[in-house]
Amino acid sequence: MRELSLHILDVLQNGREAGATEVRLTIDEDHSADRLSVTVEDNGRGMNEEIMERVLDPFFTTRKTRHVGLGLPLFAAAAQRCNGNLKLESHPGQGTRVTATFQLSHIDRVPLGDITGTVLSFLMGDPPCDLVYVHRCDRQEFCLDTRTVRQELGDVPLSHPSVRGWLREYITQEEEQLTRPAGVTQRPDDKARR
Amino acid sequence: MPKLKSLEDLKKVREEATRDIQVRLDTGTKITVGMGTCGIAAGARETMHAILEELKERKIEAHVTTVGCIGMCAYEPLVDIEQAGSDRITYGRVRPDMIPGLIEEHLINGRVVEKWVVGRLPKG
Numbered sequence: 001m002r003e004l005s006l007h008i009l010d011v012l013q014n015g016r017e018a019g020a021t022e023v024r025l026t027i028d029e030d031h032s033a034d035r036l037s038v039t040v041e042d043n044g045r046g047m048n049e050e051i052m053e054r055v056l057d058p059f060f061t062t063r064k065t066r067h068v069g070l071g072l073p074l075f076a077a078a079a080q081r082c083n084g085n086l087k088l089e090s091h092p093g094q095g096t097r098v099t100a101t102f103q104l105s106h107i108d109r110v111p112l113g114d115i116t117g118t119v120l121s122f123l124m125g126d127p128p129c130d131l132v133y134v135h136r137c138d139r140q141e142f143c144l145d146t147r148t149v150r151q152e153l154g155d156v157p158l159s160h161p162s163v164r165g166w167l168r169e170y171i172t173q174e175e176e177q178l179t180r181p182a183g184v185t186q187r188p189d190d191k192a193r194r
Numbered sequence: 195m196p197k198l199k200s201l202e203d204l205k206k207v208r209e210e211a212t213r214d215i216q217v218r219l220d221t222g223t224k225i226t227v228g229m230g231t232c233g234i235a236a237g238a239r240e241t242m243h244a245i246l247e248e249l250k251e252r253k254i255e256a257h258v259t260t261v262g263c264i265g266m267c268a269y270e271p272l273v274d275i276e277q278a279g280s281d282r283i284t285y286g287r288v289r290p291d292m293i294p295g296l297i298e299e300h301l302i303n304g305r306v307v308e309k310w311v312v313g314r315l316p317k318g
Contacts, residue, residue, distance in 0.1 A: 001235055009239060010231050017262055069263065071231040114239070121239045124246070125229065125260035152204035156211040159258070161250045166207050170199040 003113025004038065004102075007078060010071040011040045011098050012122045016129050018044025018096065022147075023122075024132040027112070029104060031138055036084075036102040036109070047090040056088070075100055082106035116171040119144070123158050123167070135178060142174040222278035223256035223301065228270055230263030236270035237289065244290035245273070248297045256301070269312045275300055284313030 001007050008025065015023040020042035028037045047055065058073040075098070076086035084101035102109050119133060123146065133144045146158065149167075156163060227233065227242040242260065249256055266272060269286030273296075276282045283306055285296065292310065299307045 006234050006239065009229070010234050013229055013234075013260070013262065069231055074231070117239050117243055121229065121242055121260065124242070124258060148201065149204065152201065153208050154212075156208050160211045161246075162207050162211045163204075164246065165250075166199065166203060170203075173199055 001074060001078070001110070003110055004078070005113040005115045005118040007071075007075040007100075008038060008040065008115070009118040009121055011075060012118070012131070013125070014071060014098075015040065015042030015044055015096070016122075016125060016127070018042060018046070020044035020095065020129055022130045022132070024134070025119075026134045027115070027136070029135075029137045031104060034104045036104045037099060038102075039097065039099045041095060041097040043095040046092040046094050046096055048092050052088055052090055056086070072098070078102075078110065082109045116168060116175060119171055120164065120168060124164070128158075135175065137178045140178050142178050144171060144174075223254075224276040225256050225258045226261050226274040226276070227258070228262070228264060228266075228272035228274075229260035230267075230270075232263055232267035233270045233272065236287075238271040240290050241271040241273065241288050241293070244293040245297070248293050252297065252302070254297070254301055266312065272312070274313075277301075279317060281306075281317050282315040283311055284315075285310045286312035 001010075008027075012023055012025065022043050024039075024041040026037075026039040026041075028035075028039075030036070055072050056076055058070055072086070072088070079086045079100040079102055083103040083106055087099040087101075088096070089099075090096040115135070119131065122129075123131060130146045130150075131144070132146070133142075135142045149163075150158065153163060158164070158167070225245060227238050227245065229238050229242070238260075242258065245258055248254075249258070261274075264272065266284075266286065271288050273285045273288045274282065275285070283300070285307070288296065288310065296307055296310070299305050
């Protein structure tokens with residue numbers, strides 16, 4: 001896949017298909033350690049050890065358990081070719097945690113890509129699933145919790161065009177702030193905001 | 195410079211959206227995009243974005259959602275259009291640049307775009 005955010009969308013969808021009502025996505029970029037980690041935790045049905053051993057095998061796929069297939073093996077391969085790895089933790093009935101690490105500066109590391117598009121595509125899917133998205137970039141952090149957003153919205157669904165539009169602009173804006181070069185910490189229009 | 199977005203905007207978004215929410219819930223059109231590994235790798239995220247933008251642009255009410263792999267991986271991105279009283283049509287290899295034409299023909303003119311059809315489920 002050409003972007004990390006496409007792998008991320010894939011793993012988020014695994015969570016939904018595992019019956020999760022809440023998924024936590026954490027992206028951690030640490031330039032001093034030259035590490036990038038991506039963690040997806042869901043509260044879905046989880047896997048037993050037997051299935052866990054097999055989901056990283058690309059040739060393990062059955063139509064009955066669609067949540068396994070090529071997705072995780074591809075993500076694992078992407079991490080491994082960048083001096084990283086993919087770790088899988090799961091408990092039946094509790095959920096699954098997937099952690100992929102990468103050498104941030106590795107020449108083969110594909111860019112994060114359109115993470116805003118990934119978050120939105122995930123949120124438009126059925127059945128509804130809450131997302132807690134945390135993106136850390138050295139000492140900066142952006143957090144989006146759809147439970148908070150839904151609380152503000154009441155009966156209005158996240159899929160409403162106005163909400164979708166707001167989400168797209170909001171996430172894009174916060175992502176830009178996060179990846180701004182070091183040293184530029186103050187928002188030029190902080191005053192306008194108040 | 196435009197005003198920065200903040201969570202406080204949501205109150206206003208909510209107010210505006212509440213007015214037309216009932217209309218939207220009653221929509222008879224459902225569009226489903228395949229979002230399994232195969233769909234994602236083939237560009238389904240961008241196809242879905244194009245659909246949402248086109249519907250917004252033309253002010254068409256439709257429920258847009260995603261589904262996992264349905265087994266026609268070679269034809270991804272797959273887009274399924276279901277309308278009350280019509281056959282359920284599955285379009286294959288749907289790229290974002292095909293969306294304006296597809297929406298216009300299928301949803302506005304009510305004509306199935308046969309050359310892109312890969313599956314059909316008769317109504318009923």
